[in-house]
Amino acid sequence: MASIKPTPDLRPARINALGEFAASIAHEVKQPLAAVTLNAQACLHWLEQDPPRVDQARTALRVVLEASTAASAMLRSLHGMACQAAPQRQPLVVNDVVRDVLQLLRGELRQQCITVTESYAPDYQLRADRVQLMQVLMNLILNAIEAARDLHDRARTLALHTSLADDGLRISVADNGVGIAPALAERIFDPLFSTKPGGTGMGLAICRTIVQSHGGRIWSEPGQPHGTVFHLSFKEYTLWTPSRS
Ligand SMILES: Nc1ncnc2c1ncn2[C@@H]1O[C@H](COP(=O)(O)OP(=O)(O)O)[C@@H](O)[C@H]1O
Ligand SMILES: [Mg+2]
Structure with missing residues (x-):
């Protein structure tokens, strides 16, 4: 008797894939976010000195800017990938x-x-x-x-x-x-x-x-x-x- 092959249901794999995908996104933005927090704190610290240490504060702010730009670029490209609903x-x-x-x-x-x-x-x-x-x-x-x-x-x-x-x-x-x-x-x-x-x-x-x-x-x-x-x-x-x- 010929066996009937069931159509594979890829939905569970797709849902799990999304979980794993979310984990990779979290993994990717964790570092730039940590850099933003640390350097924003450092910036405040430098500004609260008497007199304020403007050069150090500026350096810390530059790192904040770079890290947040990197994080948004990453999110933009991951968002582009994730918005595609069905496999294409x-x-x-x-x-x-x-x-x-x-x-x-x-x-x-x-x-x-x-x-x-x-x-x-x-x-x-x-x-x-x-x-x-x-x-x-x-x-x-x-x-x-x-x-x-x-x-x-x-x-x-x-x-x-x-x-x-x-x-x-x-x-x-x-x-x-x-x-x-x-x-x-x-x-x-x-x-x-x-x-x-x-x-x-x-x-x-x-x-x-x-x-x-x-x-x-x-x-x-x-x-x-x-x-x-x-x-x-x-x-x-x-x-x-x-x-x-
Ligand atoms: N590149 C690798 N080098 C060594 N071990 C690996 C590698 N890739 C996968 N493994 C092994 O295979 C297991 C299953 O991997 P995976 O399915 O990605 O799950 P997870 O990474 O969550 O453990 C890992 O726990 C590890 O033991
Ligand atoms: Mg793994």
């Missing part, structure tokens, strides 16, 4: 999406002293939902940042790589963090599986749901000599060509 597939240049996500997380990466290297294949396109693809990359990079947190004996690195492999268009995210114990490698994509205090354990489960709904695969490998590499691979892609209009 459109041709996306994968290299651009990788660059956009890196841009969003640049401050956090710098703060954590993580050196980023990038290497790109020619501009291939995927038919994909931009928000979802960004979400996948964001979750992977946030995990990489967390994997580097307890690393004090070597420089922290993150490598982003797009390439054409035998199985299709690949995006790889490699860190040199704590790595994944081989016994756990099968379980990391399970919903709610987390080794972190306070971890949601939903990041990779969401990544896998999204990647598979785009006909792709996601897996991890041990990094050499340290850390972890996550690969995404998509069979269907096209080469981007500039329109001749």
Whole structure:
């Protein structure tokens, strides 16, 4: 008897994805907001001196201005991403999406002293939902940042790589963090599986749901000599060509 495949209900994944997404937004604006508070306090302190230390106050105010400008730029771009209600597939240049996500997380990466290297294949396109693809990359990079947190004996690195492999268009995210114990490698994509205090354990489960709904695969490998590499691979892609209009 032919089996009837139920249509996958992606709604729960989407709702969880929003939770995870909200967590990444909070994560991103936390630092600029902390800088605003600290420097506003410092500014008041300098102005309350007798005589007021105007130069120091001005420096602190400049930092306030920079941090609040950075936070609003971040919110604007995240808002643009989140306002897109239903998944919308459109041709996306994968290299651009990788660059956009890196841009969003640049401050956090710098703060954590993580050196980023990038290497790109020619501009291939995927038919994909931009928000979802960004979400996948964001979750992977946030995990990489967390994997580097307890690393004090070597420089922290993150490598982003797009390439054409035998199985299709690949995006790889490699860190040199704590790595994944081989016994756990099968379980990391399970919903709610987390080794972190306070971890949601939903990041990779969401990544896998999204990647598979785009006909792709996601897996991890041990990094050499340290850390972890996550690969995404998509069979269907096209080469981007500039329109001749
Ligand atoms: N880059 C990585 N390096 C080491 N371990 C990782 C990495 N990415 C994921 N993991 C492991 O997989 C688990 C599940 O990850 P995830 O689904 O994102 O949930 P969470 O980050 O909330 O724990 C993590 O708790 C961690 O043990
Ligand atoms: Mg995570």
